[in-house]
Each structure stands twice: as C-alpha cells, then as structure tokens.
Amino acid sequence: MTDRDKQKLKNQVAIIGAWIVAGLFFFPIFWLFLTSFKTELQAISDPPKLFFVPTLENYALIEERTDYFRFAWSSIVTSFGGTALAMFIAIPAAYAMAFNPTRWTKDILLWMLSTKMLPAVGVLMPIYLICQKFGLLDTKLALVIIFALINLPIIIIILFNYFREIPVEILEASRMDGASTFNEITQVVLPLAWGGIASTALLSIVLLWNEAFWSINLTSSDAGTLVSLVASFSSPEGLFWAKLSAVSTLACAPIMVFGWLTQKQLVRGLTFGAVK
Amino acid sequence: MAGVTITNVSKSYGDIQVMYDINLEISDGEFVVFVGPSGCGKSTLLRMIAGLEEITSGDISIGDRVVNEVAPSKRGVAMVFQTYALYPHMSVFNNMAFGLKQAKTPKQEIDKRVRAAAEVLHISEYLDRTPRALSGGQRQRVAIGRAIVREPDVFLFDEPLSNLDAALRVQTRLEIARLHNRLGSTMIYVTHDQVEAMTLADKIVVLRDGRIEQVGTPIELYENPANTFVAQFIGSPKMNFFGSDDLTDTSQESFKNIDGEKIIGIRPEHLQACEDDKSMIKGKLELIEQLGEYALVHLIAESGNEFIVKMPQPPKAAKGETLNFSTQDNLVHYFDHGSGARSV
Numbered sequence: 001m002t003d004r005d006k007q008k009l010k011n012q013v014a015i016i017g018a019w020i021v022a023g024l025f026f027f028p029i030f031w032l033f034l035t036s037f038k039t040e041l042q043a044i045s046d047p048p049k050l051f052f053v054p055t056l057e058n059y060a061l062i063e064e065r066t067d068y069f070r071f072a073w074s075s076i077v078t079s080f081g082g083t084a085l086a087m088f089i090a091i092p093a094a095y096a097m098a099f100n101p102t103r104w105t106k107d108i109l110l111w112m113l114s115t116k117m118l119p120a121v122g123v124l125m126p127i128y129l130i131c132q133k134f135g136l137l138d139t140k141l142a143l144v145i146i147f148a149l150i151n152l153p154i155i156i157i158i159l160f161n162y163f164r165e166i167p168v169e170i171l172e173a174s175r176m177d178g179a180s181t182f183n184e185i186t187q188v189v190l191p192l193a194w195g196g197i198a199s200t201a202l203l204s205i206v207l208l209w210n211e212a213f214w215s216i217n218l219t220s221s222d223a224g225t226l227v228s229l230v231a232s233f234s235s236p237e238g239l240f241w242a243k244l245s246a247v248s249t250l251a252c253a254p255i256m257v258f259g260w261l262t263q264k265q266l267v268r269g270l271t272f273g274a275v276k
Numbered sequence: 277m278a279g280v281t282i283t284n285v286s287k288s289y290g291d292i293q294v295m296y297d298i299n300l301e302i303s304d305g306e307f308v309v310f311v312g313p314s315g316c317g318k319s320t321l322l323r324m325i326a327g328l329e330e331i332t333s334g335d336i337s338i339g340d341r342v343v344n345e346v347a348p349s350k351r352g353v354a355m356v357f358q359t360y361a362l363y364p365h366m367s368v369f370n371n372m373a374f375g376l377k378q379a380k381t382p383k384q385e386i387d388k389r390v391r392a393a394a395e396v397l398h399i400s401e402y403l404d405r406t407p408r409a410l411s412g413g414q415r416q417r418v419a420i421g422r423a424i425v426r427e428p429d430v431f432l433f434d435e436p437l438s439n440l441d442a443a444l445r446v447q448t449r450l451e452i453a454r455l456h457n458r459l460g461s462t463m464i465y466v467t468h469d470q471v472e473a474m475t476l477a478d479k480i481v482v483l484r485d486g487r488i489e490q491v492g493t494p495i496e497l498y499e500n501p502a503n504t505f506v507a508q509f510i511g512s513p514k515m516n517f518f519g520s521d522d523l524t525d526t527s528q529e530s531f532k533n534i535d536g537e538k539i540i541g542i543r544p545e546h547l548q549a550c551e552d553d554k555s556m557i558k559g560k561l562e563l564i565e566q567l568g569e570y571a572l573v574h575l576i577a578e579s580g581n582e583f584i585v586k587m588p589q590p591p592k593a594a595k596g597e598t599l600n601f602s603t604q605d606n607l608v609h610y611f612d613h614g615s616g617a618r619s620v
Binding site for chain 2: 165169170172173174175176177178179180183187188191192
C-alpha cells in the first residue's frame with residue numbers, strides 16, 4: 001500500500017465516521033418526524049416500529065384543538081421582532097465600541113457577556129411582576145422586549161468582532177469626506193459588515209425561535225409561541241407521544257427550513273473569527 | 277488655496293508625550309515633505325492637520341482660520357491614505373463622488389468633477405469597476421482622485437507610495453509632482469523615503485522623536501545639515517563620519533584642528549581616490565557593491581570606523597588592501613562630537 005492509498009483510506013474512514021456521528025445527531029429528529037405519523041399505540045409499541053401505515057390523524061387533531069397558525073405567527077413576530085430590536089440597539093453600540101474604544105471597552109463587553117451567565121429563573125419574579133404591572137403579560141410586545149434583551153450581549157459581541165475587521169482608515173476617509181456618524185454607519189459600516197450582520201441576525205432568530213423559558217412563563221393563550229404550544233401538549237394531558245411528536249415537528253419545521261435556506265450565512269455566523 | 281501655520285503644537289497620549297512644541301510655516305502652494313524614521317511623529321503631525329488626531333496644546337491654522345476644533349471635512353483638506361482606504365463596496369465613480377454627495381453637491385456638478393479628475397488620472401475607463409478589480413497603482417490613483425474632486429486647499433499624503441512596487445513608485449511620484457504643478461495647491465506629504473522627499477519637496481521637514489530637527493529646501497539640507505542626524509538621513513548612501521584618529525597627518529593639517537570635541541562628515545560621493553602622499557583618509561577594502569553606473573566601496577579605517585565611498589569605477593584592488601582618499605575643504609562638514617550639532 002502506497003502512502004497515497006493509505007491517505008485515501010484514512011479519508012474514507014473519516015468520512016464514514018462523520019456520517020455515523022451526523023446520523024446519531026439526526027436520529028432523534030428523524031424519529032420524532034416518524035412518530036408523528038403513527039397512532040398512539042404504534043408510538044409506544046415495543047419493539048419500536050420502523051414500518052407502519054402512516055396516518056395524519058395527529059396533525060388533524062392538533063389543527064382541530066389548537067390554532068397552530070396563531071402560535072406560529074407569534075413565534076415569527078417575537079423572534080424576528082426581538083432580533084430587529086436587538087439589532088437596532090446593538091449596531092450603534094458595537095460601532096461605538098469597535099471604533100471609539102476606551103480603556104473600559106473590554107470590561108464592558110465582558111460584563112455584558114457575564115449577564116448571560118445569570119440563570120434566567122433568578123430574575124423571573126421581578127420581570128413577571130414588571131410585565132404584570134404594565135399589562136404586558138401574555139403579549140407579544142413583552143416577548144419582543146425580553147428576547148431583544150437576552151440576545152443583546154451576544155449580538156453586540158459578535159458584531160463588535162465583525163466591525164473590527166473593517167480597516168479604520170476607511171472610516172477615517174469617510175470622516176474626511178464629511179460623512180456624519182449616521183451616514184458613516186449606514187453607508188460605510190453596514191454595507192461592509194453586511195455578511196456578518198445577516199448571519200448574526202439569523203443566529204439570533206434561530207435562538208429566539210427556540211427560546212422556551214420566557215415564552216412559557218410569560219404567555220398563555222394570546223401570545224404563546226410554538227414552543228409553548230409544544231409545552232402545553234406535554235404536561236397537562238399526559239404523555240401522548242404521537243401527538244407530542246406531531247406538534248414538535250410542526251414547531252421545528254419552519255425554523256429548520258429557514259435554517260436550511262440560510263445555512264451558508266449561518267455557518268459563517270457560528271464560526272466567526274475562527275478562520276480569517 | 278491656503279497655507280498652513282502650526283504654532284507651539286504638542287501632542288500627548290495620556291502621560292506619554294509624542295510631539296514637542298512644533299512650529300512650522302507652510303506657504304500657500306508649497307510642497308512640503310515630512311520625513312523621518314518610523315515613530316518620529318510625522319504621520320501624527322499630518323493627522324493633526326487633517327483633524328483625525330486631537331491637538332493637546334498649540335494651534336493649527338489653515339489659511340487665516342484656527343482649525344483646532346473644526347471637523348476634518350470642514351478644514352478644506354483632503355487626505356490620501358497609505359492603504360488607499362477606498363470604499364470596497366462602491367464603484368470607482370462612487371468612491372470619488374462620496375465626499376461631494378455628503379456635501380449635497382448637485383448631481384451634474386459631481387458628474388463633471390469626477391469625470392474631469394478621472395481624465396487627469398487616466399482612470400476614466402474604470403469608473404464602473406469596484407476597487408477590488410483594480411491594480412495597486414490604479415487604486416492609488418482613485419484615492420488621489422477622491423482627494424482632487426473635493427478641490428481642497430491642502431492635500432495631505434500619508435506615505436502614499438509605500439504599498440507600490442519600485443517601478444510604479446517612481447512613476448506615481450512623477451505624477452504627484454505633475455499634479456502639484458497643475459493644481460498649484462498646498463501639499464503636505466509624509467514619507468520615510470528620503471529619495472521621495474528630495475525629489476518632490478519644495479521644503480523638507482526632518483523629524484525625530486516628535487521634534488523638528490531641521491526645515492529647509494532639499495539642497496539646503498544636503499549641503500548644510502543642521503546636525504549629524506539630518507546629515508545621515510538626507511543623502512544616499514548616508515554621510516560618513518570621522519574622528520581625529522581616522523585622519524592622516526595631511527588631513528589633520530588641512531582640516532581645522534580636529535580634536536576629540538569635533539567630528540567631520542564627508543558624503544560618500546565627495547571622497548576621491550588619491551596617491552598615498554595626498555591621502556586624507558585611509559581604509560582597508562571590505563567589499564564592493566557594483567551598481568553599473570557607479571560602485572559603492574565599503575572600507576574600514578584603522579580605528580575600526582566603517583565608511584563608504586561612491587566611485588564611478590570600482591577600484592582595482594583586492595580585499596584587505598589599503599586605499600587612499602582625499603576631498604575638497606568645502607565639502608567637509610564639522611559637527612560637535614557630543615551634541616551632534618553643526619559647528620562651523
């Protein structure tokens with residue numbers, strides 16, 4: 001066996017290994033999808049059934065008992081709205097820190113990041129009470145604001161890193177050309193960091209779509225997101241695996257399609273800074 | 277059109293002072309070059325004139341107006357950056373038009389000015405391209421074009437040629453000189469390359485460690501350097517320095533009583549080979565750099581002092597052989613040994 005053959009074999013083994021790992025990761029989603037087309041009896045049968053006559057009765061039941069599209073709309077509004085609000089605050093903040101740093105900038109970034117380390121349940125009471133006082137319980141507005149705030153630190157840090165890749169001379173040139181700070185951001189920084197901003201926004205949307213803690217605790221019927229819909233199926237009615245699978249599939253499907261369509265941008269967002 | 281006056285300008289970053297009490301007068305239409313080794317503060321001084329760096333104390337005036345607190349775009353200056361600093365996402369046309377658009381110039385006027393500047397710089401055919409699709413030299417011309425269209429009183433160049441290859445550098449240098457002749461604007465140009473400084477400047481400002489060492493025309497600096505630093509910085513190869521122990525008896529007589537207090541400087545092009553009895557300076561041949569039109573001969577004096585002689589023809593001598601050199605009295609520079617200052 002020549003060195004080249006050995007290398008080829010190594011690569012093939014690595015590829016097979018990668019497929020196995022990918023398959024392991026994907027299996028629960030696959031099984032979820034499969035179970036959603038089973039009857040409740042088939043779902044709990046032992047040994048598990050891989051081949052069966054698929055049924056849509058679970059989906060029909062969900063559509064009958066709940067208003068799927070209202071929950072889906074709520075998810076869309078809160079994840080996109082929360083991301084938009086966060087971006088609106090994060091872009092100027094990251095701009096300021098990237099291009100006019102002070103000796104405290106690093107510390108401020110670290111402090112922001114540290115807020116992500118706080119367990120969310122620690123501030124549940126005050127936030128619940130604030131929402132109650134302002135009549136924001138079970139409103140999309142409450143979720144949009146909270147979603148924006150919980151993602152703000154991570155968005156600022158990612159954008160800060162993207163912005164720092166822009167050569168400062170380009171901004172100085174725009175200043176010499178008489179651009180106002182607003183024009184500098186909108187006409188120079190944003191177009192140059194567009195890829196980074198888009199992937200950061202996508203990442204944020206995915207994270208918010210899947211956010212469970214606040215949507216379950218602060219909403220019930222009016223502003224409930226798909227995540228809270230899934231939750232409502234799991235607890236009070238006992239474990240109906242097939243129905244739970246169907247509702248979970250419905251909750252995951254939109255964001256998976258969205259993620260698949262935007263995967264190029266997402267990968268760049270997730271691996272930012274890893275390769276220059 | 278306007279001159280620039282710098283009065284008692286100092287600059288500190290926190291506790292670290294980087295510019296000390298700079299005073300400089302730049303006349304209207306003058307081409308001034310700031311030159312010095314890296315870290316001497318030449319770029320900082322330029323950026324202070326541009327308004328990109330704040331002044332810690334003192335005043336900078338452009339024309340009759342003190343501009344300390346004036347925004348960069350309102351100073352009537354335009355800057356060409358070392359890295360070009362073009363807007364990568366805009367076409368060449370939009371790069372050049374950006375400043376005019378910010379100033380809300382009428383569209384027709386923008387079009388007219390951009391096309392005129394492109395004509396001058398021979399980039400008319402690239403107006404629709406993005407900077408990515410241009411070569412380094414073309415990008416630099418776009419950067420210059422971006423400055424021209426704003427019709428500034430003062431042009432600022434921050435090492436504009438250092439990212440270009442040698443041939444292009446010579447060509448672009450010439451174009452900048454032509455541009456100055458054509459526009460007649462005040463130009464301030466930063467470089468660490470003394471050849472650029474000598475060829476372009478009406479006036480050279482030599483800086484070291486945040487202080488001005490000397491201001492003068494290229495020839496003044498070449499013929500009458502104020503100190504050993506300027507003497508070595510201007511001219512290539514740099515000036516040779518000799519102490520009394522490097523000199524032969526003959527030269528001791530002809531040079532006015534060199535003692536330990538003084539050193540003399542002689543440029544490599546001002547030393548000529550001579551007979552032993554007329555020798556002023558002796559040196560052992562170390563190596564010869566052949567450059568075609570002339571040769572650079574590296575020698576070591578008896579004291580161990582190294583020096584260079586620029587000769588039209590390389591000497592026919594072997595390595596280690598002792599060679600004799602003389603010079604004319606009026607080509608010898610005298611400096612104080614301790615301070616390095618010129619002494620007559």
